Amino acid sequence: QSIAVYRSKRSITALIDLKAVTATVIRGGEYVTIAVEELQKGDLFVVRSGEKVPVDGVIKEGASFLDVSALTGESLPVTVEAGSKILSGSINGSGVLQVEADGTYEESTVALILKMVEESTSRKTESERFITRFAKVYTPIVVLLAILIALLPPLFTPLSFSVWLYRALVFLVISCPCALVVSVPLSFFAGIGSLARMGVLVKGSNFLQLLSETKGVVFDKTGTLTEGKFTYRGMEIREGSPYSEEELLQMAASLEQNSTHPIGKALVEAYKGSLLEATNLNERAGKGIEGYFDQLFVEVGLSSTQELSVSVDGVVEATLLVVDSLKEEAREAIAELREVGVERVVLLSGDSEAAVAQAAQEVGIEEYYSRLLPQDKVAHIERLLSEKPKNSSLLFVGDGINDAPVLARSDIGVSMGQLGSDAAIEASDVVIMEDQLKRLPQAIKSSRRTLRIVRQNIIFALAVKIIILILGALGWATMWMAVFGDTGVALLAILNALRALKRL
Incomplete structure (x- = not known):
């Protein structure tokens, strides 16, 4: 599972199609096509209608409107003319632009976004699996204890070696961690399966646990709260x-x-x-x-x-x-988030102050920030992470290329699969495939139910085993009790785990 998540994250650089592959430069009065990595500061290049801007630069000739929604979240096309500075990754809407490069591709906005995603992903805390760690310590300890029960007591008590050997075998059977090793991962898998049936894909059980601890939710505006x-x-x-x-x-x-x-x-x-x-x-x-x-x-x-x-x-x-x-269900979804215990809802957008303020008011969000570039959003996420309550998660919901660094940096990133970009989907931990915001509060409730089932299984299995272990060491437990403590408890825990498959 960890390998699959790692590979999913690693593939982001191969899936982002925001980067232009080639650039058309003007050299000696002729148009020459070169790889975007070969562009140098001061080169004059041409961007035709529908093409991506390869590197940051300043327009020397031409006027157009640019689609920068993937970069800044700005929903309205941006008008540019001679003298305007434009960012790599923008898409030319009309006309032909002659642009002077401000620097190389490595110094461009697109390269910066890729670098931020990779750095943010490496900084994200990974949840360690409790049961795997527990079993590594637990199993050798109980084996050692069983050996000691078989060998030491006969030296100091009148009971025979065969009696203590039987008690050691009972102890060993009871101590088998099958109920935990099987039921706990199964509970997570069942929970993930239940969410998948709702159209919510979770990339790992650790993210399911983080989702259950959500106390703060941060939204992007364009394409997330809005229809696009x-x-x-x-x-x-x-x-x-x-x-x-x-x-x-x-x-x-x-x-x-x-x-x-x-x-x-x-x-x-x-x-x-x-x-x-x-x-x-x-x-x-x-x-x-x-x-x-x-x-x-x-x-x-x-x-x-x-x-x-x-x-x-x-x-x-x-x-x-x-x-x-705005999406019809946006206001209702945010209200439901508060009902399930989300204490803080924030709106971050690259759109204008007026547009963001109006959207926030219509959906019921009091805290919002506008005119943000990708690095500004990351800075806000860093601040919100430092302000969140202890043992809680900060969740970010977005869909654009510009959201990829924030999705990767937040405790748990959620992207909208149908409208979302490849970068956002690959950088996120949870994908809502149907672009229905109402799935978000449902996913949080479902994840919390799954974690309750996991805790029930852990407590039940450990309690029964500890009791029978003590009885076995004292000679009051039979082999049949040991079998129940192992196989019986495992079956009960598995049946309880299957409850996580039920849709809310």
């Missing part, structure tokens, strides 16, 4: 504007129907009426789209304050609110 789809939520119209929300939304949607931008699609879906025909359309990469409706010049894009807005004849008439829709 944009939704129009309204607009803030300037005071004195001659236009209504319906008129402004109609003009915005009429322009955006000609765009492939994800925000534009959200506006088109939001407007249910008939669209207008625009003329002189002009979509500016990374800036927005503009056009005429009769004599009105309308623009939809980023204003001077970097807010998504609708402008008519150069006047910003409204600020648009387009957000990533």
Whole structure:
């Protein structure tokens, strides 16, 4: 089991597809394709539409919008232009960018994330198996005691050697740790199997134990609490504007129907009426789209304050609110987490302050932090780990590439399997395959039930064995009692362990 978990963790570097394999550089006026590791500081390279940025750099020519959600968790595409600094791992949404490399691949953001995952994984505490350790000490001790019972008492008592040999054999049969060695791992396996039937995959029994001790839960926002789809939520119209929300939304949607931008699609879906025909359309990469409706010049894009807005004849008439829709069960799941004893719920996101604050309010989370890069999230996790109660676990739930270091550093990392990236899934300890947040409190309850069964088996087996061991040493226990203390207790413990298979 330990080997399987280790191999699963080790394979993360092979599964992360965020890293660009090659880069197209401009040398002597020609385009040359090289391995990303060969890029040097100062090289001028080209990033076409849909391609990944190979290394960090500064744009020299071109404008576009970048998908950086895998890196920062920012759900909205980021607009960039000449002079903008961009991070490796970002995906170019449109147009062609000429970028000057800030450094080599080893110094890039993607390389940093990989390094952090590997370091965080090595720092994660591994639970030692109590029964394995117990059996290594217990077995030689009882064998030695059985030998002593057979050899020493005949020297000092009137009873014959055969009597003490019989008592030693009874002692030896009773002392066999089968009930513990078999039932305890079986309880964990049954618990893991029960969770698997719920669509929750746990990568080891040690993680099941950590899950049962959860007192703090930290969420990522984009793709974890949200659907990963944009939704129009309204607009803030300037005071004195001659236009209504319906008129402004109609003009915005009429322009955006000609765009492939994800925000534009959200506006088109939001407007249910008939669209207008625009003329002189002009979509500016990374800036927005503009056009005429009769004599009105309308623009939809980023204003001077970097807010998504609708402008008519150069006047910003409204600020648009387009957000990533929250999952329907998010609020209910967080409420259930508190019901099962989770004392602290925190939201960490690379998204904007306004978006994170709104999401936190809607799902009932009081503590939240925004505009976080992967290293910032790790720093927050380190702080939360230092503040957690003793003998408790801190659980992190995420789905993006940027979440991989945090998933690995937290006591137990949970990723969303259906939407989650390969990096997040491989760095996590628990995978929720159906992307249903309600499975999280159910998993915690199920893990606690499994641990209760494990403790019941340990206490029951040890108590019965200790009693019969003492009786055997005094000569009051028969071989049949010894067999019951061994095989009978083992069967009862196994039957109790099978209760962990039952779904909650």
